[in-house]
Amino acid sequence: MKNRVINPNVSVDCVVFGFDTQSLKVLLIEQKAVEGMSGHQALPGDLVLNDESLDDAAARVLKELTGIEGIFLRQFHAFGDPNRVKQVQDLDWLKSYRDQPEARVITIGYYALVKMDEFQTEASSFAERVFWQDIHEIPELAFDHNSIMQRALDRLREEFENRQVGFELLPEKFTLSQLQSLYEAIEDRELDKRNFRKKVLKEKLVTALDEKQTGVVHKPARLYKLNLEVRSKSPVHGSFVTVKF
């Protein structure tokens, strides 16, 4: 890249959640190995350029590292522990990739929700590999990325509860089992199948379609879509009503 003036003190990190109709995943990269040491796993993130906005930086960095673009990234928190990039195990990587490896870096966290099967990933820049990892099996990540990822998950749970953010993760047409899996994945608890179905239908959260699953070996289930007319009266959000179980 030509003439990029990089701000040494501010970065962005992206927590991209995906759902494969079964469980919740997060997009990780494996850093390229440096000086004979294998690279760490990390959230996609990097320093911002001096002339770009934070939102633009998040979109650019995600694209450069993972090939993913065109998704809606929401800023959720700034992380500013003075020692957040000072751990010994991150030093070699910082020395290889940063002009000022000792600089304090404050990072702005972004999160996004995507339908996993709509995106092809392609590792580039300092990412050796890009992969989806189940949120229950997150390895030790570089820097403070484990806490950034946890905080994003907390935010997703809050937004799901208060504003029903999260339905972006569903396919347009879905089965009630898939809807239940979404609730279970985000809320991280098991729900009773019978009660779940009863309540979803009673609250008119979904509308039954005159269609069934295709291409499944077992008995095909009925498909549903979200009932977009079921919204709260909130002038601020215009969000779905909250259906709690």
Next chain:
Amino acid sequence: MKNRVINPNVSVDCVVFGFDTQSLKVLLIEQKAVEGMSGHQALPGDLVLNDESLDDAAARVLKELTGIEGIFLRQFHAFGDPNRVKQVQDLDWLKSYRDQPEARVITIGYYALVKMDEFQTEASSFAERVFWQDIHEIPELAFDHNSIMQRALDRLREEFENRQVGFELLPEKFTLSQLQSLYEAIEDRELDKRNFRKKVLKEKLVTALDEKQTGVVHKPARLYKLNLEVRSKSPVHGSFVTVKF
């Protein structure tokens, strides 16, 4: 101050909301005049020190400029427009107070809710004056502080609606008129007195005390306190149930 290493690229700005049982105010400073030009009005904010966390920076800066300390500041958004401190009218001030007046500054916004009468303000550092301003009468502020203040207000309204954040603004014992004023101030609309009272009592949001106002010229009104047992079942928030009007 001795040996303070200042990060040229990152600042904090504080939006402190107060309520005088009538209307919602925000805490502003007037910058000290520089080079014969009168200082602008602004949110209390400044660059972070290189060895302090963002939360610590917000508390320190608020105390240095306004004398207020010991309040709960919540981070709410990072503002990173590359040109946010490049306006011509802010240049003289930046040249007088910053070592790198041309540096790009990303600011982390904090907001707080305080009972106005519990805090004495005292201007110092580059603040000439500290004052509470009605949110409907905010003047043109330095930098992008008008949009930071507006975004904090939006956040307060969201949090009030979803989690009943905002009751911190009430005195411990209050009249139903004062409670209605709080709702009206935050939601920025008038509510019907009779419906308001009916709903508040029906939802058991408050408990009537066997006490009345003292020191008022008109007929003293009954005092109430928040009914802390009325909480949502939310495991995430533990917040008050939302009572909507």
